[in-house]
Amino acid sequence: MTNPVVTDLIGRSNRLGADPKTTNYAGGNTSAKGTDTDPVTGEAVDLVWVKGSGGDLGTLTEKGLAVLRLDRLRALTGVYPGLDREDEMVAAFDYCLHGKGGAAPSIDTAMHGLVDAPHVDHLHPDSGIAIATSADGPALTKEIFGDRVLWVEWRRPGFQLGLDISAAYRANPQAIGVILGGHGITAWGATSEECEANSNEIINRAAAYIAENGRSEPFGPRIVETLAGQERKERAAALFPVIRGLASTDRAQVGHYTDSDVVLEFAGSERVGELGALGTSCPDHFLRTKVKPLVLDTAPDAPLDEVVARLTELHEAYREDYRGYYERHATADSPAIRGADPAIVLVPGVGMFSFGANKQTARVAGEFYVNAINVMRGAEAISRYAPIDEAEKFRIEYWALEEAKLQRMPKPKALATRIALVTGAGSGIGRAIALRLAAEGACVVVSDRDTEAAGRVAAEIGGPDVAVAVSLDVTDEDAVADAVRQGVLAFGGVDLVVNNAGLSLSKSLLDTTARDWDLQHDVMAKGSFLVSRETARVLIAQGMGGDIIYISSKNSIFAGPNNVAYGAAKADQAHQVRLLAAELGPHGIRVNGINPDGVVRGSGIFAGGWGADRAAVYGVPEEKLGEFYAQRTLLKREVLPEHIANAVFAITGGDLTHTTGLHVPVDAGVAAAFLR
Structure with a gap:
């Protein structure tokens, strides 16, 4: 049975973590102290439950708590070797753990265990950090809170900070919490309810003071007007692949685009360059956003080639500046x-582009920079924004403990950071390909003429941090351009394109109408061309290479009966593979094809009438068509959608780096379709 103390702690944590004015994803931590039974002695033992390393308050469960014995944790004060060696204490937390399982203790464990209060919250609210990063922070804390909230000077998170806060708590029994210089807030209470109320009191009183006393336009006047909605989206989609390519110079990144009012106001303000250069302050902020952003200084509607040239210059200057920052402090x-x-x-008039190793990381980086903007606004409204200095930022960014955390992360999957666009992905082969690419780490743009089916597949994959659904008729040139734009705005670009959309009508030459011919060529030949052309623009703009895959057919080679329009369209696709491989190779873009045999089970084409027609041609019951196809192969095996998906991964998963212009048969061995 769960301890009631833990139940209350989880509830409080989830409420605090769900409120964006309180903290952001994975930011802050909470704790509660209480008693439980020692499984060895059967006696009551005093414990502290605290959010573990890497957890998130809003989604915290009991499994995300570290559980430590208070007597052992507090006994560490007797062996503390001093500030220069305080990192050693993190390893010592493991010797204080109670029971089996649980999360790894975080660096803030000392803060929670050493403060005598039964319940403690450490949070990163925008209003609290605004006070914490104000040049007049100590005086403002006194003015806003009197002696109810104390000021604690900046100190890197760790054992000594826990001792500092504990000493402030003991010396000031009237206090409900502290403002941590440059960092955030810590509050406490005798009950879980009181602790939560005290946290909210600090946050709300700070916010009210800023609102009532802050000057207008703390960022200076707006000097760049925001582009109108559709124009802004189109400019963002045009710039995103270029920016992503630059941001991926050292390692590939996934992107997230934000054009909220908060971002557009800051990016278009007179002081964006000045304030942006000061960087963020709260460790949770700059560990995700780096010490400062790159700020573009061209007009939002300037010619695209001029903007791209300027971005390239600013990117190189940013890299040089960052290398200087590293060398100054390493x-x-x-x-x-x-x-x-x-x-x-930051692109004035357009918005913010944030980057990370996956979509969630990129999105969270953007969310944290919005927090940083709010902090700068608050601090500049009532004082002067004064974040922690550069040397302290470096000490945290290149902290040995942070490096160890990064080294413990699992090895990325083969397609991590890659963005895939799959056409006809609402069912059958396309669905199988989308699922496989996502399982291997890719972000997937699930496109289909059937919007609802695409939505179901995107939801099955896991939602907007890993997959988005896009309505797409590949025969419509404007629809193709719009679908690619949507994919770019969702993830930052495109790396892997699968031309899978198709249909088939089984008719003899004499029964095939011009409309039948045009329909099949529009979907497969023209549709593949349109998708390849539009995505190639993105691939070239990124400068990161990429893959285009055509799901062609053995019928591009094999001449079967009553199949002239379909076979000719597939032959067109097959030759597009060769033509585009030759043309796009200088850009590092590989173009390959896959030639399946008839895929009956799970196929939208076969379910739509093609199966019945082909069964009639071969004189077998429709339900036996898969078996019939299998028996005519050398391996006597039926081809399923997942076999095509396997081939897509085999070509794009990283081993066949020097292969382009290839057609891979996935037909269980149809000798008549052997490549010659």
């Missing part, structure tokens, strides 16, 4: 530089 023991590309790019 010591012999510092981890190697992790990459000099920006994580946040």
Whole structure:
């Protein structure tokens, strides 16, 4: 049975974590102290339950808590070797754990265990950090809170900070919490309800003070007007692949686009360059956003080639500046530089582009920079924004403990950071391909003429951080351009394109109408051409290479009866593979094809009448068509959608780096379709 103390802690944590004015994803931590039974002695033992390393308050469960014995944790004060060696104490937390399982203790565990209050919250609210990063922070804390909330000078999170807060708590019994210079807030209470109320009191009183006393236009006047909605989206889609390519110079990144009013106001303000250069302050902010953003300084409607040229110049200057920052502060023991590309790019009049190793990381980086904007606004409204200095930022960014956390992360999947667009992905082969690419780490744009089917597949994959659904009729040139734009705005670009959309009508030459011919060629020959052309623009703009895959057919080679329009369209696709491989190779873009045999089970084409027609041609019952196809192969095996998906992954998964212009048969061996 769950301890009631834990139940209350989880509830409080989830409420605090769900409120964006309180903290952001994975930010802050909470704790509760209580008693439980020692499984060895059967006696009551005093414990502290605290959110573990890497957890998120809004989604916290009991499994995300670290559970430690208070007597052992507090006994660490007797062996604390001092500030220069305080990192050693994190390893010591493991010797204080109670029971089996649970999360790894975080660096903030000391703060929660050493403060005597039964319940403690450590949070990163925008209003609290605004006070914490104000040049007049100590005086403002006194003015706003009197002696009810104390000021604690900046100190890097760790054991000593826990001792500092504990000392402030003991010396000031009237206090409900502290403002941590440059960082955030910590509050406490005798009950879970009181602790939560105290946290909210600090946050709300700080916000009210800023609102009532802050000056207007703390960022200066707006000097760049925001582009109108559709124009802004189109400019963002045009710039995103270029920016993503630059931000992926050291390692490939996924992107997220934000054009909220908060971002557009800051990006278009007179002081965006000045304030942006000061960087963020709260460790949770700059660990995700880097010390500062790259800020574009061209007009939002300037010619695209001029903007791209300027972005390239600013990116190189940013990299040089970041390398200088690293070299100024690195010591012999510092981890190697992790990459000099920006994580946040601000484009006045257009919005913010944030980047990370996956979509969630990129999105969260953007959310944290919005927090940083709010912090700067608050601090500049009532004082002067004064974040922690550069040396302290470096000490946290290249902290040995942070490096160890990064090294413990699982190895990325083969398609991590790759963005795939699959046509006809609402069912059958396309669905199987989308699922397989996502399982291997890709973000997937699930496109289909059947919007509802595409939506179901995207939801099956896992939702907007890994897959988005896009309505797409591949025969419509404007629809193709719009679908690609939507995919770019969702993830930052495109790396892997699968031309899978298709249909078939089984008719003899004499029965095939011009409309039958045009329909099949429009979907497969023209449709593949349109999708390849539009995505190639993105692939070239990114400068990161990429893959285009055509799901052709053995019928592009094999001459079967009553199949002239379909076979000719597939032959067109097959030759597009060769033509585009030759043309796009200089850009590092590989173009390959896959030639399946008839895929009956799970196929939208076969379910739509093609199966019945082909069964009639071959004189077998429709339900036996898959078996019939299998028996005419060398391996006597039926081809299923997942076999085509396997081939797509085999070509794009990283081993066949020097293969382009290839057609891979996935037909269980149809000798008449052997390539010659």
